Amino acid sequence: MERKILILFLSFCFVSHQSLIVNALVPAVYVFGDSHVDAGNNALLDTPAQANRWPYGIDFNNITGRFTNGKNIADFIATYLNLPMPPAYLNLTDAQKSQTTTGMTYASGSCGILTTTGAGKCLRLAQQVDSFTSTVTKDLPNAVNDRGQLQQYLANSLYLVLIGNNDYNEKMSQGKVTQYPPSDYADLLLNEVTKQITTIYNLGARKFVVLGISYCAPQNYTIPDCRSRYYADKLPQTLQQLECKLTGSKFTVYDYYQVYSKITANPQNYGITNLVDPCYPEGGSVCPDRSKYFRFDQYSHQTQVAYETAAKECFTGTACSPLTISDLVKA
Ligand SMILES: *[C@@H]1O[C@H](CO)[C@@H](O)[C@H](O)[C@H]1NC(C)=O
Numbered sequence: 001m002e003r004k005i006l007i008l009f010l011s012f013c014f015v016s017h018q019s020l021i022v023n024a025l026v027p028a029v030y031v032f033g034d035s036h037v038d039a040g041n042n043a044l045l046d047t048p049a050q051a052n053r054w055p056y057g058i059d060f061n062n063i064t065g066r067f068t069n070g071k072n073i074a075d076f077i078a079t080y081l082n083l084p085m086p087p088a089y090l091n092l093t094d095a096q097k098s099q100t101t102t103g104m105t106y107a108s109g110s111c112g113i114l115t116t117t118g119a120g121k122c123l124r125l126a127q128q129v130d131s132f133t134s135t136v137t138k139d140l141p142n143a144v145n146d147r148g149q150l151q152q153y154l155a156n157s158l159y160l161v162l163i164g165n166n167d168y169n170e171k172m173s174q175g176k177v178t179q180y181p182p183s184d185y186a187d188l189l190l191n192e193v194t195k196q197i198t199t200i201y202n203l204g205a206r207k208f209v210v211l212g213i214s215y216c217a218p219q220n221y222t223i224p225d226c227r228s229r230y231y232a233d234k235l236p237q238t239l240q241q242l243e244c245k246l247t248g249s250k251f252t253v254y255d256y257y258q259v260y261s262k263i264t265a266n267p268q269n270y271g272i273t274n275l276v277d278p279c280y281p282e283g284g285s286v287c288p289d290r291s292k293y294f295r296f297d298q299y300s301h302q303t304q305v306a307y308e309t310a311a312k313e314c315f316t317g318t319a320c321s322p323l324t325i326s327d328l329v330k331a
């Protein structure tokens with residue numbers, strides 16, 4: 001009898017503390033990144049990097065703002081965590097910002113790690129982290145007013161830092177990527193990403209997924225387009241050192257090459273028949289069956305089926321190491 005009462009009491013406490021989602025694996029997912037995880041921030045910014053028009057969102061009730069035909073990587077990861085898809089930070093009113101406790105995305109297409117990377121007024125990583133600072137210091141205390149509870153909430157939540165593709169794009173980086181020896185350029189990016197992650201950590205975050213951005217095989221430095229390999233090869237050690245320095249932090253590296261090589265080696269396993277052509281070439285017409293394509297547009301954006309595979313490969317597959325997201329959230 002007493003036992004029953006205790007259980008009832010405990011479950012009641014659980015529900016009331018988490019005015020959140022009861023069966024979610026983490027309280028929230030916060031997203032930093034570029035177009036692969038932007039959910040509409042750019043649509044509200046003065047930048048030429050836009051997905052604010054049809055056929056972007058064609059397989060997602062025509063909701064525009066995502067750089068694909070449907071859902072993106074962050075949407076799928078949030079869904080696997082039983083959380084709502086993270087809304088775009090800039091698309092929330094002040095009242096919504098104060099009430100949203102399941103996470104959001106600060107990601108912005110065409111932007112990157114360095115403040116010099118980006119087209120127009122997209123949000124640089126430092127600006128994204130400034131917005132998160134505002135979320136933690138101004139908005140969240142309205143919904144979670146106990147300080148200890150807020151720290152618990154932040155420590156148990158998941159942080160996706162999926163950025164750096166544009167720092168390796170000649171045009172988006174304003175040519176900076178070729179101005180440095182590749183090893184030095186990787187160090188420059190890693191220093192900045194380390195600095196920003198440390199700020200996120202100091203605000204209370206502990207569990208991070210960080211993108212190793214390369215589409216090239218490990219240590220394959222031979223082709224100019226594989227400069228990003230220097231970053232990818234150095235990232236695991238950088239994060240290991242950071243984990244030692246930042247008490248209680250946990251990092252996992254998201255190796256996108258693993259995703260890319262799996263899909264390209266056996267596209268038929270994913271129902272993909274076209275790896276090369278964009279489904280929607282700018283100015284052209286959109287392909288009738290998006291689920292058969294790997295690339296959505298002629299930039300680097302992929303189709304929903306590719307993003308779904310990418311999310312699965314990190315959640316339970318082999319793309320994220322040393323921990324899958326499924327293990328990271330339990331750690
Ligand atoms: C922005 O918010 C409005 C109102 O809630 C919604 O209708 C719209 O779909 C949102 N846009 C994006 C890109 O999520």
Ligand SMILES: *[C@@H]1O[C@H](CO)[C@@H](O)[C@H](O)[C@H]1NC(C)=O
Pocket residue numbers: 054058061062
């Ligand atoms: C999406 O927009 C296209 C083009 O305007 C239209 O043909 C289609 O019916 C719309 N689909 C939905 C689900 O609203």
Ligand SMILES: *[C@@H]1O[C@H](CO)[C@@H](O)[C@H](O)[C@H]1NC(C)=O
Pocket residue numbers: 216217220222223
């Ligand atoms: C490394 O890059 C070269 C040049 O593109 C390519 O031919 C080779 O297959 C790559 N090696 C691996 C292991 O991916």
